Amino acid sequence: MSYVDEVLERVKAKNASEPEFLQAVEEVLESLKPAIEANEEKYRKEALLERLTEPDRQFKFRVPWVDDNGQVQVNTGYRIQFNNAIGPYKGGLRLHPSVNTGIIKFLGFEQIFKNSLTGLPIGGGKGGADFDPKGKSDREVMAFCQSFMTELGKYIGSDVDVPAGDIGTGAREIGYMFGQYKKIKGTYEGVLTGKGLSYGGSLARTEATGYGLLYITEELMKCHGESMEGKTVVISGAGNVAIYATQKAQQMGAKVVTCSDSTGWIYDPEGIDVALLKEVKEVKRARLTEYAAARPGAEYHEGRGVWSVKCDIALPCATQNELLIDDAKQLVANGCKAVCEGANMPTTIDATKYLQENGVWFIGGKAANAGGVATSALEMSQNSERLSWTFEEVDSKLKQIMINIYHNIDDAAKRYGEEGNYVMGANIAGFEKVAEAMLAQGVV
Numbered sequence: 001m002s003y004v005d006e007v008l009e010r011v012k013a014k015n016a017s018e019p020e021f022l023q024a025v026e027e028v029l030e031s032l033k034p035a036i037e038a039n040e041e042k043y044r045k046e047a048l049l050e051r052l053t054e055p056d057r058q059f060k061f062r063v064p065w066v067d068d069n070g071q072v073q074v075n076t077g078y079r080i081q082f083n084n085a086i087g088p089y090k091g092g093l094r095l096h097p098s099v100n101t102g103i104i105k106f107l108g109f110e111q112i113f114k115n116s117l118t119g120l121p122i123g124g125g126k127g128g129a130d131f132d133p134k135g136k137s138d139r140e141v142m143a144f145c146q147s148f149m150t151e152l153g154k155y156i157g158s159d160v161d162v163p164a165g166d167i168g169t170g171a172r173e174i175g176y177m178f179g180q181y182k183k184i185k186g187t188y189e190g191v192l193t194g195k196g197l198s199y200g201g202s203l204a205r206t207e208a209t210g211y212g213l214l215y216i217t218e219e220l221m222k223c224h225g226e227s228m229e230g231k232t233v234v235i236s237g238a239g240n241v242a243i244y245a246t247q248k249a250q251q252m253g254a255k256v257v258t259c260s261d262s263t264g265w266i267y268d269p270e271g272i273d274v275a276l277l278k279e280v281k282e283v284k285r286a287r288l289t290e291y292a293a294a295r296p297g298a299e300y301h302e303g304r305g306v307w308s309v310k311c312d313i314a315l316p317c318a319t320q321n322e323l324l325i326d327d328a329k330q331l332v333a334n335g336c337k338a339v340c341e342g343a344n345m346p347t348t349i350d351a352t353k354y355l356q357e358n359g360v361w362f363i364g365g366k367a368a369n370a371g372g373v374a375t376s377a378l379e380m381s382q383n384s385e386r387l388s389w390t391f392e393e394v395d396s397k398l399k400q401i402m403i404n405i406y407h408n409i410d411d412a413a414k415r416y417g418e419e420g421n422y423v424m425g426a427n428i429a430g431f432e433k434v435a436e437a438m439l440a441q442g443v444v
């Protein structure tokens with residue numbers, strides 16, 4: 001049995017109750033096969049893959065807080081410090097009722113390769129809680145964030161582990177967490193990214209994941225002799241990534257005709273009105289029905305359906321496993337040319353294969369949404385320098401990083417005779433640097 005298959009079997013036996021983690025490991029290890037086989041004996045002796053799939057450590061903790069009725073509520077908090085071979089742990093905090101050990105673990109595992117791909121010195125970590133900020137008052141969110149940080153603060157630090165936002169964790173939550181960390185520790189350090197501009201945040205961090213997604217998509221199109229101008233784009237999600245992906249796609253001359261949230265989706269044939277979408281989602285924190293009510297010509301549909309709309313480019317930007325095999329078939333039948341993932345693992349393994357086998361250019365989230373964490377690392381640099389860069393400076397660095405990522409993954413795929421397999425290219429390019437650093441640092 002090959003070394004990869006052996007490790008996969010062991011990981012499956014050991015983590016049977018964590019399907020998302022198993023899915024992520026399988027996707028990565030399968031596509032690493034050519035790179036592993038070239039060094040199989042050495043990697044096996046060093047137990048490199050066993051070490052790579054076993055987190056450095058993980059924390060799971062009680063988060064008690066008091067709601068507006070005086071009732072004590074209890075949530076579960078998580079932080080996984082997966083791998084710090086190339087820099088301090090870095091990865092977001094997800095606040096969503098679905099959060100559990102397996103989900104945080106899959107996200108932390110993917111983060112190792114994504115962070116490596118940025119070319120910046122950051123290791124892989126992730127965290128969060130099964131807390132739902134939706135429908136909570138600001139005071140309740142603050143009470144939760146303070147209690148969460150009271151425990152999390154023991155394990156993080158600007159040279160140790162630097163969390164950021166993710167689903168459910170935006171500027172408000174980061175602000176409350178930063179305040180609590182400062183109060184407990186008495187130090188003013190860049191321990192979180194995604195901070196407000198008045199207290200150490202970076203310009204362009206808010207836009208970074210969505211903008212970065214479009215920079216890499218544009219480079220992909222350019223390298224296939226196409227441009228974004230006049231293209232029809234479908235996007236899922238209506239949060240941070242989706243909103244700024246829509247904005248940048250429109251700036252590039254494309255027309256984005258959809259968005260979605262966890263209850264329904266919008267088809268707006270005239271093109272999504274970004275200002276209205278921001279008002280509904282960022283200011284009012286309301287449902288998409290409010291978008292449809294304010295926009296004649298836009299249709300609101302309950303449930304899922306974004307991928308049924310005819311498009312040139314599809315950008316899943318909501319959550320994991322939201323683009324399934326039937327969706328992939330529909331996209332292919334409708335002539336979709338490219339799928340680039342804004343979310344983490346939104347496309348299932350069979351859907352990814354179907355898209356690739358049917359000639360769709362597919363860039364997975366590790367590469368396509370790396371702009372967020374890359375800009376977080378730029379925020380860390382500014383905090384260390386005690387300086388702030390201009391929006392243009394950060395944005396141009398982000399753009400260059402995304403263009404470099406495209407060419408690195410393209411080159412890695414070509415090196416192993418798999419031209420156009422950007423999933424394999426991303427996994428190999430991300431893996432090579434981490435593997436080299438791990439081997440250089442001995443058995444730790």
Ligand code: NDP
Binds near residue numbers: 240260262370373
């Ligand atoms: P937000 O919380 O801002 O938005 C998430 C969006 O997805 C919302 O529209 C939400 O709908 C929808 N959504 C969430 N969960 C589900 C679900 N189970 N089913 C259907 N829809 C759902 O998060 P972000 O935009 O920050 O993150 C989106 C994705 O991008 C995630 O996979 C995240 O890990 C990834 N990502 C984010 C980065 C960042 O910088 N923010 C960086 C890299 C990756 P509703 O409003 O109804 O909850």
